[in-house]
Amino acid sequence: MGKMANPQMRSCAACAQVMSLDDLQYCRETKSESVGARLYTLSKLVLLFLHRAATQKMHVRTQGRKKTMEKRIEGARPARAETDGRIQASRRDVMKGAGALAAAAAIGPAFGGGGRAWADDLPGKVGHVTTNDGVNLYYLEAGSGKPILMIPGWSQTAEQFKYQLTGLSDRYRVIALDMRGHGESDKPEHGYKISRLAKDVQDVITALDLDEVNILGHSMGCSVIWSYWELWGSDRLAKLLLIDQMPMITSNPLWTPEQTAAAGSIFDKNALYDVPNALAGPDGVEVTKGFVGNMVTANISPEEKEWIIQRNLRMPRQHAATLLYNHSTQDWRDEIPRLDIPTLIVGGRVSVVPWQSQVWINEQVPGSRLEIFEAEEGGNLFMFIEGHEKFNKIVADFVA
Template sequence: MVLVGVRLPKRQGQAWRAGRTPGREAVGELTTNDGTKLVYRDSGGDGVPLVMLHGWGQTQEMFRHQLTGLSPSRRVVTVDLRGHGLSGKPHHGYRIARLARDVLELVDQLHLDRFDALGWSMGVSVWWSFMDQYGTGRIRRFVAVDQPAAVAAVPWMTVEEQQDSGAIFDVAGLMELGAALAGPDGEKTRQDFVRGMFSGDPDPEMLAFVAEQITSTPPYAGVPLLFDHCAQDWRDVLPRIDVPTLVIGCDGSHVNPGSQRFIAEQIPDARLHVFPTDVASSHFPFLENPAAFNAVVEKFLAEEAEI
């Protein structure tokens, strides 16, 4: 189930530093029904829009190379989820289901009746929650990037189920991480958490960029959201995803590529692409090698025939 027909460029030094290409990008704001301000960017292109959701503790800046780099004509929308980036940081609503409602309100405000959806890390979980609650009727194609089907290995899972789901923590480990993030050494814990998502020796500036983005999420927002995120088990949602789907993993990520294979096997007719380490070797392939990442995603989204 490997996506074929795309020539992948190898990693190109510090190409990620180039940032976004100037274009018709607009910055907008949405106030949700519970009074939270969300900041989003809209590239203003034509065609089927692509809505991209970032991961826990990160921001829409993760997609700096996709906002206008995927295609000169494609409309790309990104957003800082509540508690992240430039968006509001209220003292309520830090649940995946609430974030999915926020995304529904965003696509409603932008009048997106038909769109492609891409999630990375926790952003995939937000889309799974969106589909679970609101269906897939408005989603044309779906791209899931490097997210386990269940992050926490709960005791009632068998060892095989824990491996398939891609569980990263056991329950005790999750509790310890939350306490450390909320504690006096929370900053060091955040930095160690970020470093653990890279293999080998990452580019220092890229690592610093990712580590800086995570500082925008305060512990009172990040810790309960992380707990809720890790406590979810999306395996029952996967067989009910009825839109063409591409699952992307990375050999160098802390997320086991085997878990991405499991997800692709559970979603009917899904495709799988795993980046080898000579192309990207982290949880951030879209930053590490944007040309390779964009080529894989663009080819999938450009296809007209249903899978």
């Protein structure tokens, strides 16, 4: 993809027209998402935060030099040790502030009483499962009947399924899991790989003695399901519910635009490292806010958007970065056609996950059902929050 003269414009891979990044979500002429624009937008999002942070640091340094020069002119030359001390103190203050915010987000509020979720007054109970490598996993459970095991997306929590715990537990046994490092589960220094998370899910299914389970994955949760399938096939599974995950996040530079669209890739080879590095860096909290903030529609309330972001921040940023890198290197295009049990696929028309990739998955899995949420229905990555009433109806009908 060639360089664009105006960084505020983009060229649509489908029709070759140049469009405004601010005004157009996808090509209105062909209704085909611009894959190039998604690569461009997400990469530039991270670079924007890095540039902003660098600019702020430069401003601080410039102001410091200006004040120092003024003092020298006035005959009050400061000692170098004194100046360095002020700079170091300033840096410590900034890092303490960022660290406090990250720590508060990672620790989160305390639990409430009665074995229930901590703040949202969710129905049901809290439970724990210990994995075969000694990691304590937290889950929320409500209702009875056919089991639905829900696996959240990257760095998100079991609580993100609050509308499903309240809206589906009247007829189903809903179990929402915090993966290792996420939410209220243990946060070890190891195991932040999709294959390890798949083993964790198998440990949960075994510990809870689940059989004929309907397993739902949101975003990265789908990759965990595909890894589970690769290792254990359909063992103990009844149906799959795949919510908005592309077959491969990172594009191959040799791919055609059509191949990139089918894979749903949103990272190029540079973003594969730039995004995790930015998340793990000193500006990781701010990068997260921009990164996750791009995953909802403009119609979501500021309070709901902030709620999603704060749940994401409960995973330490270094662990989140490690997991995102591993997640972004997975290619599931060979495994998806092997799925041979009833499968529901849900995507969003304006999601950060190109909707064409969900069409491709639907075409690879015989008999699968495809649902695409439009923009006005909350059709971005968190459509199960923004459009939870429609989403719950689709899930209830499919599981039945």
